[in-house]
């Protein structure tokens with residue numbers, strides 16, 4: 001479909017209230033856009049931005065499955081009525097009419113789209129943003145291949161039958177090649193062809209798949225990164241027929257600026273750990289303080305993705321361009337520093353009913369980690385469960401702690417390494433944008449102030465994930481003070497018991513004790529005498 005387009009792809013920039021309208025926003029006006037994964041974290045932000053900046057777009061088709069007892073319409077209704085979409089309603093009051101939910105299940109080979117819906121998609125779609133994926137690290141290979149590889153292949157097949165299609169934007173991850181230290185904007189081949197993997201998943205049984213999984217994923221840490229790499233290969237194989245680009249974000253975090261700072265709605269990446277640390281469950285982690293914490297705000301990813309969609313459609317690059325959406329080489333932050341910033345934010349914005357006082361220690365040593373896990377994580381959980389049992393309640397803390405530590409162990413790989421991603425294409429794209437587009441579709445993370453971002457992130461986690469009201473902050477602070485006093489009391493009691501046992505058994509300890517008491521007595525006498533003389 002490359003080069004087949006005859007329509008005018010360079011709409012004249014329009015003027016809005018004396019300011020030149022963004023070229024990118026103008027480009028999406030009147031377009032029919034297909035988004036997969038629109039109910040996910042990134043998909044929602046992408047859709048919100050499209051509606052807000054290009055309210056004249058024709059329609060956004062979203063592929064949705066019913067979930068948690070909700071129909072497609074109920075899911076769409078919930079999204080449109082969420083806080084995230086508040087601003088959209090002012091700019092695009094008929095947003096409900098411009099969104100068309102299409103039943104689809106990416107778990108099924110034909111994506112389970114009805115004939116009529118498929119026909120409409122094929123004839124109307126101008127741009128595709130493919131965000132859907134399974135992002136679970138421990139997903140069974142069969143499921144991860146189905147979602148991240150086969151579904152991508154199916155969607156590309158559909159895209160190749162769309163006569164109006166101008167661009168297909170595939171969202172991958174910057175970690176698809178995390179087995180390498182330096183990653184260029186190229187597709188690195190995996191040893192086994194994706195088509196062979198897809199075929200084999202059809203006839204191999206689960207037990208055999210389990211056995212071959214470690215061999216297939218090789219030096220990647222999980223099935224997620226492996227299948228995302230396979231997904232990219234599939235995209236490359238189809239790229240001769242289509243106008244495709246790939247966006248590779250690193251660790252996607254809460255919004256930086258738009259539609260408002262700190263919005264987040266799932267526990268993936270840092271968000272879950274921020275909760276665990278803020279509630280005092282997680283106090284130490286095996287992580288390298290000097291490793292780069294390559295977080296990227298979700299609105300930055302959405303902005304870059306929309307800019308890529310415009311650039312790919314308008315310029316029709318000869319090869320598939322890959323865009324790294326990372327922060328490390330523009331404005332690096334490090335895990336140790338981020339830990340401090342998160343802790344500082346908890347001082348101002350404490351979470352309610354914390355289990356212990358928040359503390360964040362990054363340690364690189366495995367023995368120290370095991371020590372902290374035993375003393376700081378498991379022991380308090382066991383003590384608390386004992387207390388629950390004593391008071392006739394069901395113990396739950398040990399189970400919760402074990403799950404948390406399992407989750408943490410899966411994230412550790414990413415907390416102990418730094419990667420370098422080359423960003424020539426991203427920088428090239430930035431330079432291609434007009435000043436207005438650079439403002440409206442800002443993806444320049446050099447402007448990001450980490451301290452401010454992290455504070456807003458913690459606030460967002462409190463408000464949108466924990467649903468805690470800011471009115472409860474004084475009470476939460478009081479609760480933390482009480483925990484601090486309990487902590488001091490507990491430590492003092494522990495020290496006194498240990499000391500009492502020691503002086504009962506050792507003459508040396510007794511001598512040291514009498515020396516200290518004597519010294520304190522003399523110091524106090526001297527202090528009292530000198531203050532009496534002054535009077």
Ligand SMILES: CCCCCCCCCCCCCCCCCCCCCC(=O)SCCNC(=O)CCNC(=O)[C@H](O)C(C)(C)COP(=O)(O)OP(=O)(O)OC[C@H]1O[C@@H](n2cnc3c(N)ncnc32)[C@H](O)[C@@H]1OP(=O)(O)O
Nearest residue numbers: 135136137173268269270272273277283284285360407414
């Ligand atoms: C003391 C120090 C404190 C420090 C202070 C803080 C400083 C800031 C430090 C920030 C460091 C950030 C490091 C990020 C590195 C990410 C790198 C990503 C790179 C790739 C990026 C991508 O390209 S890809 C998108 C990312 N993709 C995920 O990030 C999925 C992960 N996830 C799963 O793969 C599944 O979750 C897994 C785990 C299998 C469990 O699986 P599972 O079956 O056991 O359980 P579930 O998933 O059902 O979750 C069971 C319970 O864990 C809760 N939970 C789920 N996630 C959680 C989570 N991240 N942290 C906590 N808690 C989490 C959940 O809410 C449940 O809680 P509950 O039981 O109460 O409901």
Ligand SMILES: NC(=O)C1=CN([C@@H]2O[C@H](COP(=O)(O)OP(=O)(O)OC[C@H]3O[C@@H](n4cnc5c(N)ncnc54)[C@H](OP(=O)(O)O)[C@@H]3O)[C@@H](O)[C@H]2O)C=CC1
Nearest residue numbers: 037038039040041042105106107131132133173249250252
């Ligand atoms: N979050 C991150 O840190 C990063 C994410 N990425 C990539 O960004 C993209 C979006 O990720 P993110 O928004 O965080 O992920 P989410 O888990 O929040 O969203 C995943 C989306 O995929 C949809 N989906 C999953 N399975 C199916 C299915 N069987 N049928 C139909 N839809 C399905 C989900 O729908 P439903 O709501 O029904 O479950 C949801 O809309 C992914 O491609 C991911 O690999 C890349 C780097 C980092």
